[in-house]
Amino acid sequence: MKIKQIRSATNKIFYGGKTFLLDPWLEQQYGLGCFDSIPGKPYMAVDPVKEKIPMPLFALPETVESILSGVDAYIITHIHPDHIDINMQKGTFGDVLEHDKPIFVQNEDDAQALKASGFQDVRILKNDGVKFADITLYKTPALHGTIKPSSDACGVVFKAEQEKVLYVAGDTIWFGADGGYSFISALAESNKLAVRSLGILEQKLKKMCVKPLFITGHTGFTDNFEFAFAHKEKLCSPFKKKVHDPSALYDAYDESDDTERNAKNGFLKVAGK
Helix, strand or coil: EEEEECCCCCEEEECCCCCEEEEECCCCCCCCCCCHHCCCCCCCCCCCCHHHHECCCCCCCCHHEEEHHHCCCCECCCCCCCCCCCEECEEEEEEECCCCCCCECHHHHHHHHHHCCCCCCEEECCCEEEECCCCEHHHCCCCCCCCCCCCCCCEEEEEEECEEEEEEEEEEEECCCCCCEEEEHHHCHHHHHHHHHHHHHHHHHCCCCCCCCCECHHHHCCCCCCHHEEEEEECCCHHHHHCCCCCCCCCECCCCCCCCCHHHHHHCCCCCC
8 A cells, every 4th residue: 555645635545456546636726716706605714814815725746647647546535626626617526537437426416416527437435335346445424514515525444455454534533743633623513523423433443443544634644543533532723823824735824833743753654655
Protein backbone atom coordinates (compact mmCIF):
# COMPACT_ATOMS: atom_id res chain seq x y z
CA MET A 1 0.00 0.00 0.00
CA LYS A 2 1.10 3.50 -0.84
CA ILE A 3 -0.77 6.77 -0.54
CA LYS A 4 -0.05 9.99 -2.37
CA GLN A 5 -1.91 13.05 -1.13
CA ILE A 6 -2.75 15.35 -4.04
CA ARG A 7 -4.82 18.07 -2.38
CA SER A 8 -6.87 18.13 0.82
CA ALA A 9 -9.22 15.10 0.54
CA THR A 10 -7.82 14.03 -2.84
CA ASN A 11 -5.51 11.02 -2.56
CA LYS A 12 -4.09 8.50 -4.99
CA ILE A 13 -4.17 5.12 -3.28
CA PHE A 14 -2.15 2.12 -4.47
CA TYR A 15 -3.72 -0.90 -2.77
CA GLY A 16 -3.98 -4.61 -3.52
CA GLY A 17 -2.54 -4.21 -7.01
CA LYS A 18 -5.04 -1.50 -8.00
CA THR A 19 -4.89 2.30 -8.11
CA PHE A 20 -7.76 4.38 -6.74
CA LEU A 21 -8.32 8.13 -6.96
CA LEU A 22 -10.16 9.24 -3.83
CA ASP A 23 -12.32 12.39 -3.88
CA PRO A 24 -10.82 13.86 -7.09
CA TRP A 25 -10.94 17.65 -6.61
CA LEU A 26 -8.88 18.63 -9.65
CA GLU A 27 -10.14 22.17 -10.21
CA GLN A 28 -7.44 24.66 -11.17
CA GLN A 29 -6.28 27.20 -8.58
CA TYR A 30 -9.12 29.65 -7.72
CA GLY A 31 -11.29 27.97 -10.36
CA LEU A 32 -14.24 27.33 -8.04
CA GLY A 33 -14.40 30.93 -6.89
CA CYS A 34 -15.69 32.03 -3.49
CA PHE A 35 -18.48 30.21 -1.70
CA ASP A 36 -20.52 33.39 -1.45
CA SER A 37 -20.27 33.95 -5.22
CA ILE A 38 -21.83 30.60 -6.20
CA PRO A 39 -25.39 31.23 -7.47
CA GLY A 40 -27.95 30.44 -4.79
CA LYS A 41 -25.19 29.98 -2.20
CA PRO A 42 -25.78 26.21 -1.90
CA TYR A 43 -22.61 25.64 0.17
CA MET A 44 -21.97 27.00 3.63
CA ALA A 45 -18.51 28.15 4.67
CA VAL A 46 -17.76 27.59 8.33
CA ASP A 47 -16.86 31.24 8.93
CA PRO A 48 -17.30 34.59 7.10
CA VAL A 49 -13.60 34.93 6.23
CA LYS A 50 -13.38 31.62 4.43
CA GLU A 51 -16.61 32.38 2.57
CA LYS A 52 -14.78 35.06 0.58
CA ILE A 53 -11.58 33.15 -0.20
CA PRO A 54 -11.38 31.80 -3.79
CA MET A 55 -10.98 28.03 -3.89
CA PRO A 56 -8.89 25.93 -4.39
CA LEU A 57 -6.20 27.96 -2.67
CA PHE A 58 -3.25 26.23 -4.31
CA ALA A 59 -2.43 24.83 -7.70
CA LEU A 60 -2.23 21.09 -8.21
CA PRO A 61 1.26 19.64 -7.55
CA GLU A 62 1.26 17.94 -10.95
CA THR A 63 -0.78 17.90 -14.15
CA VAL A 64 -4.30 16.49 -14.25
CA GLU A 65 -3.10 14.01 -16.87
CA SER A 66 -0.40 12.73 -14.51
CA ILE A 67 -2.86 12.41 -11.61
CA LEU A 68 -5.32 10.43 -13.74
CA SER A 69 -2.62 8.21 -15.24
CA GLY A 70 -2.93 4.56 -14.21
CA VAL A 71 -6.12 5.01 -12.16
CA ASP A 72 -8.34 1.91 -12.11
CA ALA A 73 -11.32 3.34 -10.20
CA TYR A 74 -12.62 6.44 -8.45
CA ILE A 75 -14.13 6.69 -4.96
CA ILE A 76 -16.33 9.65 -3.98
CA THR A 77 -17.17 9.92 -0.27
CA HIS A 78 -19.71 12.70 -0.97
CA ILE A 79 -20.37 15.20 -3.72
CA HIS A 80 -19.26 18.46 -2.13
CA PRO A 81 -17.22 20.82 -4.36
CA ASP A 82 -14.03 20.21 -2.34
CA HIS A 83 -14.31 16.43 -2.96
CA ILE A 84 -15.24 16.33 -6.65
CA ASP A 85 -15.27 19.04 -9.30
CA ILE A 86 -18.70 20.53 -9.95
CA ASN A 87 -19.52 22.40 -13.15
CA MET A 88 -21.85 25.05 -11.74
CA GLN A 89 -23.13 26.07 -15.18
CA LYS A 90 -23.95 22.57 -16.43
CA GLY A 91 -24.71 20.99 -13.06
CA THR A 92 -22.39 18.06 -13.77
CA PHE A 93 -19.74 16.35 -11.66
CA GLY A 94 -16.19 15.23 -12.47
CA ASP A 95 -16.02 16.54 -16.02
CA VAL A 96 -12.25 15.88 -16.35
CA LEU A 97 -12.47 12.26 -15.16
CA GLU A 98 -12.58 9.28 -17.52
CA HIS A 99 -16.28 8.43 -17.58
CA ASP A 100 -15.91 4.77 -18.57
CA LYS A 101 -13.98 3.78 -15.43
CA PRO A 102 -15.69 2.39 -12.29
CA ILE A 103 -16.72 5.05 -9.80
CA PHE A 104 -17.82 4.09 -6.27
CA VAL A 105 -20.33 6.30 -4.41
CA GLN A 106 -22.16 6.23 -1.09
CA ASN A 107 -25.82 5.97 -2.10
CA GLU A 108 -28.40 5.99 -4.87
CA ASP A 109 -28.75 9.79 -4.87
CA ASP A 110 -25.06 10.28 -5.59
CA ALA A 111 -25.16 7.44 -8.13
CA GLN A 112 -27.92 9.19 -10.07
CA ALA A 113 -25.99 12.47 -10.02
CA LEU A 114 -22.91 10.75 -11.45
CA LYS A 115 -24.93 8.85 -14.07
CA ALA A 116 -26.54 12.12 -15.16
CA SER A 117 -22.98 13.47 -15.54
CA GLY A 118 -22.18 10.74 -18.05
CA PHE A 119 -20.45 8.09 -15.92
CA GLN A 120 -21.12 4.64 -17.33
CA ASP A 121 -20.02 2.32 -14.49
CA VAL A 122 -21.35 3.73 -11.20
CA ARG A 123 -21.22 1.34 -8.23
CA ILE A 124 -22.76 1.86 -4.79
CA LEU A 125 -20.70 1.01 -1.71
CA LYS A 126 -22.36 -1.28 0.85
CA ASN A 127 -21.95 -1.90 4.56
CA ASP A 128 -21.27 -5.60 3.95
CA GLY A 129 -18.75 -4.87 1.23
CA VAL A 130 -18.38 -4.81 -2.54
CA LYS A 131 -15.60 -6.52 -4.45
CA PHE A 132 -13.20 -4.87 -6.84
CA ALA A 133 -10.69 -7.40 -8.16
CA ASP A 134 -9.18 -8.95 -4.98
CA ILE A 135 -10.12 -5.99 -2.80
CA THR A 136 -13.22 -5.61 -0.64
CA LEU A 137 -14.52 -2.08 -0.05
CA TYR A 138 -16.83 -1.52 2.94
CA LYS A 139 -19.00 1.56 3.39
CA THR A 140 -18.84 3.11 6.87
CA PRO A 141 -20.81 6.03 8.35
CA ALA A 142 -19.20 9.48 8.46
CA LEU A 143 -20.74 12.19 10.60
CA HIS A 144 -19.83 15.21 8.50
CA GLY A 145 -22.36 17.43 10.25
CA THR A 146 -26.10 17.84 10.60
CA ILE A 147 -26.54 21.46 9.53
CA LYS A 148 -27.57 21.69 5.90
CA PRO A 149 -25.93 21.52 3.44
CA SER A 150 -23.48 19.20 5.20
CA SER A 151 -25.58 16.32 3.83
CA ASP A 152 -24.72 12.63 3.84
CA ALA A 153 -21.13 11.44 3.64
CA CYS A 154 -19.38 8.10 4.08
CA GLY A 155 -16.09 6.47 4.93
CA VAL A 156 -14.55 3.44 3.25
CA VAL A 157 -12.61 0.47 4.62
CA PHE A 158 -10.21 -1.32 2.25
CA LYS A 159 -9.31 -4.97 2.86
CA ALA A 160 -7.12 -7.32 0.82
CA GLU A 161 -4.77 -10.22 1.41
CA GLN A 162 -1.23 -9.17 2.31
CA GLU A 163 -2.33 -5.58 2.93
CA LYS A 164 -2.89 -3.61 6.12
CA VAL A 165 -6.50 -2.54 6.61
CA LEU A 166 -7.03 1.00 5.32
CA TYR A 167 -9.78 3.21 6.77
CA VAL A 168 -10.80 6.30 4.83
CA ALA A 169 -12.58 8.23 7.57
CA GLY A 170 -13.94 10.93 5.28
CA ASP A 171 -15.20 14.11 6.90
CA THR A 172 -15.65 12.69 10.39
CA ILE A 173 -12.26 13.06 12.15
CA TRP A 174 -10.02 16.15 12.18
CA PHE A 175 -6.31 15.67 12.97
CA GLY A 176 -4.36 18.37 14.77
CA ALA A 177 -0.68 18.02 15.54
CA ASP A 178 -1.66 16.49 18.89
CA GLY A 179 -4.21 13.96 17.62
CA GLY A 180 -7.73 13.45 16.34
CA TYR A 181 -10.85 15.47 17.20
CA SER A 182 -14.50 15.28 16.24
CA PHE A 183 -15.07 16.99 12.87
CA ILE A 184 -15.67 20.75 12.64
CA SER A 185 -18.12 21.76 15.35
CA ALA A 186 -19.64 24.60 13.31
CA LEU A 187 -21.20 22.04 10.94
CA ALA A 188 -23.12 20.08 13.56
CA GLU A 189 -26.36 20.88 15.34
CA SER A 190 -25.46 18.31 17.98
CA ASN A 191 -21.81 18.31 18.95
CA LYS A 192 -22.58 15.79 21.69
CA LEU A 193 -23.74 13.36 19.01
CA ALA A 194 -20.58 13.96 16.97
CA VAL A 195 -18.35 13.28 19.95
CA ARG A 196 -20.35 10.19 20.97
CA SER A 197 -20.12 8.79 17.43
CA LEU A 198 -16.31 8.83 17.55
CA GLY A 199 -16.35 6.95 20.84
CA ILE A 200 -18.63 4.32 19.31
CA LEU A 201 -16.37 4.04 16.26
CA GLU A 202 -13.31 3.53 18.47
CA GLN A 203 -15.03 0.77 20.43
CA LYS A 204 -16.20 -0.99 17.25
CA LEU A 205 -12.69 -1.02 15.82
CA LYS A 206 -11.29 -2.35 19.10
CA LYS A 207 -13.94 -5.07 19.21
CA MET A 208 -13.00 -6.08 15.66
CA CYS A 209 -9.31 -6.07 16.70
CA VAL A 210 -8.64 -3.74 13.79
CA LYS A 211 -6.01 -1.00 13.97
CA PRO A 212 -6.02 0.41 10.44
CA LEU A 213 -4.20 3.15 8.66
CA PHE A 214 -6.50 6.20 8.91
CA ILE A 215 -6.97 8.76 6.13
CA THR A 216 -9.03 11.83 7.03
CA GLY A 217 -11.01 13.99 4.65
CA HIS A 218 -8.79 17.04 5.03
CA THR A 219 -6.00 16.60 7.57
CA GLY A 220 -3.74 13.77 6.48
CA PHE A 221 -3.24 10.25 7.75
CA THR A 222 -1.76 8.15 10.55
CA ASP A 223 -1.36 4.50 11.50
CA ASN A 224 -1.30 5.29 15.22
CA PHE A 225 -4.64 4.24 16.72
CA GLU A 226 -4.21 6.17 19.97
CA PHE A 227 -3.28 9.34 18.05
CA ALA A 228 -6.40 9.06 15.84
CA PHE A 229 -8.73 9.07 18.86
CA ALA A 230 -6.60 11.17 21.20
CA HIS A 231 -9.26 13.89 21.63
CA LYS A 232 -12.42 12.05 20.65
CA GLU A 233 -14.29 13.70 23.52
CA LYS A 234 -13.42 17.21 22.30
CA LEU A 235 -14.88 19.38 19.55
CA CYS A 236 -12.81 20.60 16.64
CA SER A 237 -13.23 24.39 16.58
CA PRO A 238 -10.20 25.48 14.55
CA PHE A 239 -11.60 28.81 13.47
CA LYS A 240 -12.00 30.20 16.97
CA LYS A 241 -8.26 30.37 17.56
CA LYS A 242 -6.80 30.75 14.06
CA VAL A 243 -6.51 33.87 11.96
CA HIS A 244 -6.66 34.14 8.21
CA ASP A 245 -3.36 33.50 6.45
CA PRO A 246 -3.53 33.53 2.61
CA SER A 247 -0.26 31.58 2.39
CA ALA A 248 -1.47 28.71 4.60
CA LEU A 249 -1.94 25.45 2.75
CA TYR A 250 -5.40 23.85 2.26
CA ASP A 251 -7.71 25.69 4.64
CA ALA A 252 -6.44 29.30 4.61
CA TYR A 253 -5.77 29.50 8.32
CA ASP A 254 -2.59 29.97 10.29
CA GLU A 255 -1.65 26.55 11.62
CA SER A 256 1.78 27.45 12.94
CA ASP A 257 1.19 25.17 15.92
CA ASP A 258 0.76 22.21 13.55
CA THR A 259 4.47 21.96 12.78
CA GLU A 260 6.27 18.94 11.39
CA ARG A 261 8.00 18.53 14.74
CA ASN A 262 4.70 18.55 16.60
CA ALA A 263 3.20 16.13 14.12
CA LYS A 264 6.12 13.75 14.60
CA ASN A 265 5.77 14.06 18.35
CA GLY A 266 2.17 12.98 17.83
CA PHE A 267 3.38 9.84 16.04
CA LEU A 268 2.21 10.75 12.54
CA LYS A 269 3.93 8.53 10.00
CA VAL A 270 4.17 8.81 6.24
CA ALA A 271 2.20 6.01 4.61
CA GLY A 272 4.00 3.65 2.29
CA LYS A 273 7.49 4.23 3.77
